[in-house]
Amino acid sequence: MSVEAQGVQDVTVDLPTAFKYRAEEYYVRKAYSSYYVRVIELLQTYDYISVTGTPGIGKSIFYDYFFSRYRNEHHEAIIVTASFNKDRQLEECVVFSPDGSSMIWDNTDFPNIGKRIPNAIHLYDGPPSVKPARSKMVTFTSPNFGWLDSMRKNVEAHCELYMPVWELGELGDAVKVLNLEISDEELTERYKQFGGVPRYCLAKSARAYRKGLIAMEQAIEKIKTLEDVQACFEMSVPLNLVVHRLLHYIPEEDPTFATLEFGSDWIGIRIYNQLAVKLSQERAKLMKWLDGAGKASTFNGWLFENLAHEKLFDGGTFKCVQLDERRQEISLTINRTIGHYERFATNFTLEMVFQNVYQIPKSQTFKSIDSFIHLGETLLLFQITKSLNHPVDCAGLVELFAKLELVDKIKQNPRFAQLIFVVPQGIGDSYKNQQLITQNLRLEDLMGAGVRCISGIGPVLQKKLHDKNIFTCSHLKAHSKDPEVKHEFELLTKHIDLLKQVCDLSYLNMIPQYVLEIEV
Template sequence: MSKRSSSIAAPQVEPPKKQRLVDRESEAQQVIAAESTVDETPKAKVLIPTEAERAKIRKFPLLAFTAPYEGGEFYYERECYDEYYHLVSKELVSGATKGPDGLVGRDCVTVSGTPGIGKSVFYAYFFERYRKEHPNTWIIAVAFQQNQVNKLSVAAVGKEPVYYGSDQASRQLLQEASLEAVQWKETEEEGVTDKRLLFLCDGSPDMTRRQCVVFTDPNKRWRKVSRKLYCDYYMPLWTLDELQEAATLLNYPISDDLIKARFEKFGGVARECLSLDPVVSKKAERDLTKQMNAIFDPNVLRKLLLEHETSHYLLHYVPEADRAFTVPQLASEFVEEKLQERMLTKSTDKRLFLFQMTVTAIHPVQAAGVLNVLKKLGLLSHLELGALVFVVPKKLLQTFRRQEVVGIPTTGTTSVRSINGIGERTAELLEYYGLATIEKLEAELNDEVSGGELVEEKADVVARTNAEASEVLPSEPNASTTTVKMKDGHPADWARVLRAWGEYIQKRQYGSQVATIAQYVCTWEK
């Protein structure tokens, strides 16, 4: 998950309660990651993966998938896979249900979560690992489309898996494979105990089966079935670090900056963030905009909150600590800001309510995020029109306190990376030119010192393009060197600095006022 705070707009089921002002100095300082503008320029990654990192790359087994995997023949093993593997495995072998075969274990376990996070990839991981750790288990893996058998893989004990494509797989073939497995299971073999038959389903199946794991997106039809079994687990969204590491280890031609740009727009969904086809992300952005345009008042937002399985571009599932329940979260800061703009456009009194959804008692708000919305709407000089509305579970309604607003960094030793719009590449250049802090950068921009100088061994480096110059780093200076400033050596990056600094100064002017904005609390629960 990203470090940003989750937020959501929702109707006021109970009258919101205004929160009292508190002394900010008396509160513990909360740290929120500073925003940064993304440089989408692709750049080569220099990485020597460790043994542990190399171990995260696995090859897909011969398996029936509902949809083809577009990322190649290898996949990235997420850290959460081990946790969820043990959760599901434990249910299968030690659940409370006892079947007609006398074996104990859950009839059916469902693994779900936000569409696009890779549940089918976990299905492949689970298949391979479970088969290795349970050699006496016959596994039948089925890919379903619209509740119909689409593809089939049969992994008989002691044999290589047999794959049947969409032109061969059928319900009848599944029945025949199941019958063969049952006959094997009932046949006594010397020294072989605890024979089991396990069904793995990619997509919601046509029916429940004894000892079955279903990997599926949330949908009403299957939820009516699974909720009676009380054995659902929800997988988490990807973090930005995970996405960037996966792209690097899989050798995807996607820069960290581009992944970050997609992450800030779509949230922690690998399908969009790691897509190798730019058309996919463009289509996703179009669908996202279309869904946001359909939101025009709090009642529509409430419906979205209660029936969010139909709006996965806007709302994501965030698993709670037990992994069995989830809370909805707006997909990204991009979605938050756009929906807030929509609410303002339709408000009769032009009051801007910034809704922040949280399930915890502490939910710091980043002043920069609030100012971003107000700036886009031309309301920076009218902060009195803004109000923060925290939407919380009913159990927190009476005890929820006024939240801290994390201000804009001003001067001193704060890194230039905290300035929104600088970007990773430009920040590295600023640091190299000796302008690593806000204080030094401000002094340079105000011509108070002659900092920002880079000593080059060859004067002709100045004439190189930004791309060429960024690849050449000088050695230690000597008496024959030529002095160059960043604005001369990297004019395009310096122009980015000037733009980002202008926005930063404007936000700094109003940053302290955000702490005085009215705060309210309400609940989405009845």
């Protein structure tokens, strides 16, 4: 069985590591396979690769995965492995030979290892002190200015590769696969606080989790002014004490580059409230600075989103322009939301919806919209963005309409719903009707697809189904009467229903779109 299907892999006992991994096996992320291929491809162009990213996401685990897979695929290769501490001091070096044997290398002779064993591949855990001569090297490390600065002039020989933080779903899969005693509620709470960092989200002891929380609280306390926020994104404050506790590295489409953003909404809101930058000139000043700071652009978008939420939450009369050829202007009146207010969850009840108040989703990954108001005769859908190009996920719209029990009503009268793009003042005149994007998988192709394509089926359920020789959706459908896969078949049925709804896009295209400008 492949590593991907298996979900776990044994830890390599004699592999030198910067930190001791106490478990005997680890969860294999889906990203490991694609990042392994990326590294191999980059080694065709570069001599040195630094696999890096947010601290605590398991780069050392990927180092183990990479070593095991490379050794399995390159039987004739000599592999030099080494671990380094945060001060770039060598801790241990082990050389693995093609015959399967391994040898601990003398630390005092490590600077000469490139000359003594030419053409080996070097795999390092932690920021190294030297780069090997006459060999390729991959190091797996958190961003370390000492190491990265030393390689900055080697732009033709060195390349960084940023790994992504974890999604809540794969954290949940890891809990099941590794048999961790963490409830779904506790995992969700940890994810809200730390974002996708398994060091704390998957911490086995309450003490380790609490230490992480205290460290994050201490970092937040150091952010006193807007200038501190600026310094944080410019990384001119201590990395380990502030930046790496609050900010995550988010890989761009080309993952050799990354942007910075707050690790979670919880962190952003804590800092936001601490600074008390409510509809003020100071916030406008900060947003103007952020417009020219690429690495902080995500936070700028987050600030604008909160500004827009505040204004819509306070209510009033807003001017909107319809995104069609006529560009007709309409007035939109929103009542002020009064009293205790909570964001809506994805499992909200209909009683919550018909309150005629501004509703914001709790989930950071809720599809298609940022908020909505049900006014009785109209459903206002708000998408807050600073981008001129913001495609809308049809599946997300249909999912929301289904939860509101409004699919049939909107099919009969698409103008019952109104999609409103909330943008900064000054770009409304250039705004165009936005594209609706559909599922990549068509209904007619579903039966031949693997069961992993079904929403809600991860590595754990996939392994369960594979053990029963159920590999495709067609196989699962054939087992519809099997009580052991009742839950999985229900997931398939829901997935089919959603695809059927998404396949009929004619009514979605008739939903009117508007642009609403917000003054910063």
